[in-house]
Amino acid sequence: MTEQLTTRWVVLDIEGTLTATSQVHVVLYDYARPRLGPWIDEHPEDPRVTEAVDAVRAEAGLPADASTEEVVRVLHSWMDEDKKAAPLKTLQGLIWEQGYARGELTSEYFPDVVPALKAWRERGLALAVFSSGSVAGQIASFSNTTEGDLRPFFRHHFDTVNAGPKREAASYHAIAHGLGDPLPSEILFLSDVPAELDAAKTAGWQVVGLARPGEPYEKADFGLHRTVASFAELEIDPA
Ligand SMILES: CSCCC(=O)C(=O)COP(=O)(O)O
Numbered sequence: 001m002t003e004q005l006t007t008r009w010v011v012l013d014i015e016g017t018l019t020a021t022s023q024v025h026v027v028l029y030d031y032a033r034p035r036l037g038p039w040i041d042e043h044p045e046d047p048r049v050t051e052a053v054d055a056v057r058a059e060a061g062l063p064a065d066a067s068t069e070e071v072v073r074v075l076h077s078w079m080d081e082d083k084k085a086a087p088l089k090t091l092q093g094l095i096w097e098q099g100y101a102r103g104e105l106t107s108e109y110f111p112d113v114v115p116a117l118k119a120w121r122e123r124g125l126a127l128a129v130f131s132s133g134s135v136a137g138q139i140a141s142f143s144n145t146t147e148g149d150l151r152p153f154f155r156h157h158f159d160t161v162n163a164g165p166k167r168e169a170a171s172y173h174a175i176a177h178g179l180g181d182p183l184p185s186e187i188l189f190l191s192d193v194p195a196e197l198d199a200a201k202t203a204g205w206q207v208v209g210l211a212r213p214g215e216p217y218e219k220a221d222f223g224l225h226r227t228v229a230s231f232a233e234l235e236i237d238p239a
């Protein structure tokens with residue numbers, strides 16, 4: 001079934017919406033896992049790294065002088081449980097940035113994604129991203145994809161640091177402000193996670209859930225939210 005919508009902005013989640021969850025949990029997490037310890041030890045002067053490490057220690061209840069090994073043990077356990085903790089996302093993003101720049105990582109999207117993004121842009125819609133992945137990691141991931149460099153597609157990037165938690169309405173108010181304060185009803189959020197859709201809806205946004213076949217949220221309870229299995233089911237006109 002086709003869902004017809006009218007909007008100015010389309011804000012997109014990444015994992016489970018643009019890309020398969022396995023791309024993040026297997027490809028990207030496996031790339032980051034063995035590199036976390038060396039990255040921390042090799043960047044003692046980088047405030048992004050030292051602040052993230054301090055934040056891990058604090059959040060995990062480790063002493064302020066806990067070793068890299070202890071910090072990495074916590075980071076690995078967070079990846080095992082897919083905890084979307086900001087300091088983990090910061091460190092992963094830096095490592096992925098290098099991986100994409102070196103050509104060791106290439107992003108792959110669901111087949112319906114890039115054709116839809118192109119069509120929406122051609123229609124004059126503006127695109128932005130809101131993901132738990134850090135802004136640096138997001139931008140890097142769009143730089144080297146199986147379909148080329150997609151960075152020019154997106155006007156804004158938001159993460160849990162510059163916007164806030166994905167399951168809180170306040171984050172969507174902050175994003176709307178970052179987009180230049182369009183009417184909330186002129187922003188459409190696409191995500192696979194019902195709680196994220198709830199929060200965006202509370203902020204007055206339009207929302208559509210992605211119930212993609214084979215993905216963890218395929219059979220989730222989306223409540224009253226409209227859902228599609230693919231972007232091909234979305235027909236979006238500019239407001
Ligand atoms: C290269 S972006 C990596 C995405 C990521 O780390 C992540 O946790 C995705 O979460 P999302 O909020 O996009 O579902």
Ligand SMILES: [Mg+2]
Binds near residue numbers: 015016017192
């Ligand atoms: Mg998601």
